[in-house]
Amino acid sequence: MPACQSGKQGFEIVQLTTTNGISFYQFENINLLTGVSHGVFTRHPGHSKSPFDTLNIAHDIGDDHRSVEENRNIIAGCFGNRKLVYASQVHSNRVLVIESANPGSSVPLTGDALVTNIPQIALVIQVADCQAVMLVDPDRQVIANVHAGWRGSIKNILGRTISTMQDRFGCEPRDLAAGIGPALGPCCAEFINFRTEIPDKFWNYKNKSHHFDFRAISRDQLVASGVRAEKIAISRICTRCSTDQFFSYRGEGKTGRFAAVIGIDAESIIQFKQRIVILILGFHVNYLGVLE
Numbered sequence: 001m002p003a004c005q006s007g008k009q010g011f012e013i014v015q016l017t018t019t020n021g022i023s024f025y026q027f028e029n030i031n032l033l034t035g036v037s038h039g040v041f042t043r044h045p046g047h048s049k050s051p052f053d054t055l056n057i058a059h060d061i062g063d064d065h066r067s068v069e070e071n072r073n074i075i076a077g078c079f080g081n082r083k084l085v086y087a088s089q090v091h092s093n094r095v096l097v098i099e100s101a102n103p104g105s106s107v108p109l110t111g112d113a114l115v116t117n118i119p120q121i122a123l124v125i126q127v128a129d130c131q132a133v134m135l136v137d138p139d140r141q142v143i144a145n146v147h148a149g150w151r152g153s154i155k156n157i158l159g160r161t162i163s164t165m166q167d168r169f170g171c172e173p174r175d176l177a178a179g180i181g182p183a184l185g186p187c188c189a190e191f192i193n194f195r196t197e198i199p200d201k202f203w204n205y206k207n208k209s210h211h212f213d214f215r216a217i218s219r220d221q222l223v224a225s226g227v228r229a230e231k232i233a234i235s236r237i238c239t240r241c242s243t244d245q246f247f248s249y250r251g252e253g254k255t256g257r258f259a260a261v262i263g264i265d266a267e268s269i270i271q272f273k274q275r276i277v278i279l280i281l282g283f284h285v286n287y288l289g290v291l292e
Contacts, residue, residue, distance in 0.1 A: 011233035013040070013179070022078050027179035027233040030262075033138045037079055037122070038262040040132065040181045040235075042245045046071040048256060056247070056256025057086075058126045063256065075124070075259050082263060083121045087111050089147045093155035095164045098123070112147040113161040117169055122263030128247035129239050131183040131218055132260030133158060135227075137171040145262050150191075153217050154199055162225040173226025178233065181260050182246055185238030186213035 011029040016039075024039035046055030047070040052063040055071050076084050085098055087109035094111035096103075101121055103109060114123040123145040125132040130149035137143070144161050146152075165171040189212045191197060198212070206212045215234055223229050240251040247255045 011179075013181070013233060013235040013237070020077060022074060024078065025182070025235070027134065027177075027235075029177050029231060029233045030134060030136055030179050033136055033177060035141065035265045036136055036138070036143065036262065037265055038134060038179075039078060039260075041075060041078075041259045041261070043247050043256060043258050044245075046074060051252065051254050052256035055258065057124070057259045058257035060088075061257070062254065075261060076122075079122050079261065079263055084124050084261070085109070085114060085116075085121055086124050086126070087114060089126060091147075091149050091151040093152055093157040093160050095157070095161050097164065097168055112149075112152050113144060113157055113164075114146075115142065115144040115161060115164055115168070117142045117264070119264040119266045122261050125260045126257035127181070127183065127239075127260060128249045128255055128257045129184040129251075131214065132181040133218060133222075134179045134181070134260065134262045135161065135165065136177045136262070137165065137169070137175050138177065139175050140169055140171055141264055142169045142171055143262050143264055145260060148214075148218055150189075150198070150212070150214060153214055153221070154202060156221055158218060158221045159225045162222075162227070174228055176227050177231045178222050178227055180215055180218050180232070180234045182235045182237035182239050182242070183214070184240055184248070184250055185236070186211050186215070187238055188240040188250060189214060 013025050013027055015025050024041045026039055030038055043055050047067040048054050048056040048063050056063050057071050059068050085103055089112050092112050095113040096109055096111040098116035101118055125145045125147045133146040133148050135144040142165055146161050148157055162173050191210055191212055194210055205217050219232055222232055239246040239248040243251050247258050
């Protein structure tokens with residue numbers, strides 16, 4: 001198993017174990033924040049059979065429906081059995097704002113980025129080489145989970161997500177913490193047809209053998225959108241090099257999808273509202289003092 005290496009700015013992705021024995025990774029910088037639960041799960045232990053063995057959470061790729069639901073229940077159990085929000089991912093730059101605790105009940109969700117300030121739900125990205133990028137605004141209690149495959153990256157889905165967080169929730173990019181999960185590394189991200197697939201403005205991210213560094217692309221897009229570089233954690237785990245731990249479409253072809261999950265805890269919303277009340281009361285007292 002490859003060692004977990006630190007990102008450029010020093011934050012690490014570290015492996016933890018929950019009380020029910022399910023192993024998952026967490027970002028060190030997001031772990032420092034209160035009121036947010038998150039995890040990047042491996043491909044074990046679950047119920048799916050080969051080639052989806054074993055903790056596959058994706059429907060519509062050929063796995064047994066019951067096995068997938070059992071696997072999703074395993075993930076939910078690590079988050080207090082809260083509602084997990086999934087979307088049909090289509091390699092777009094469509095950002096979905098989740099505004100209720102029961103989204104997708106009437107119309108299935110389709111898009112590649114999820115944003116919310118609703119507590120006690122969790123946003124799920126399904127991956128097998130693409131990046132799952134988590135964003136957290138701890139001051140405004142807003143989170144995002146982004147499916148950033150190469151198609152989404154060249155469409156700058158990360159910049160579009162941050163703009164949505166600004167427009168809908170008043171988030172300031174400099175306040176965001178970000179984590180880029182295990183994905184296809186520059187060691188394995190070869191694009192022999194890059195001239196027709198990838199715009200030339202991204203060609204400076206490739207080496208002479210036409211391998212692209214999409215981690216660096218995501219980092220630079222985050223920074224260009226206003227996220228501070230020291231608040232970005234980058235996993236150096238390559239999924240294709242680590243098929244013992246993660247699903248990899250490039251490495252295996254027909255395979256499953258592992259889960260990257262993030263949610264706001266209910267307690268943090270209570271604390272957030274209390275903080276707002278204290279600020280309002282403090283302003284009121286100071287205002288009265290000025291009048292006197």
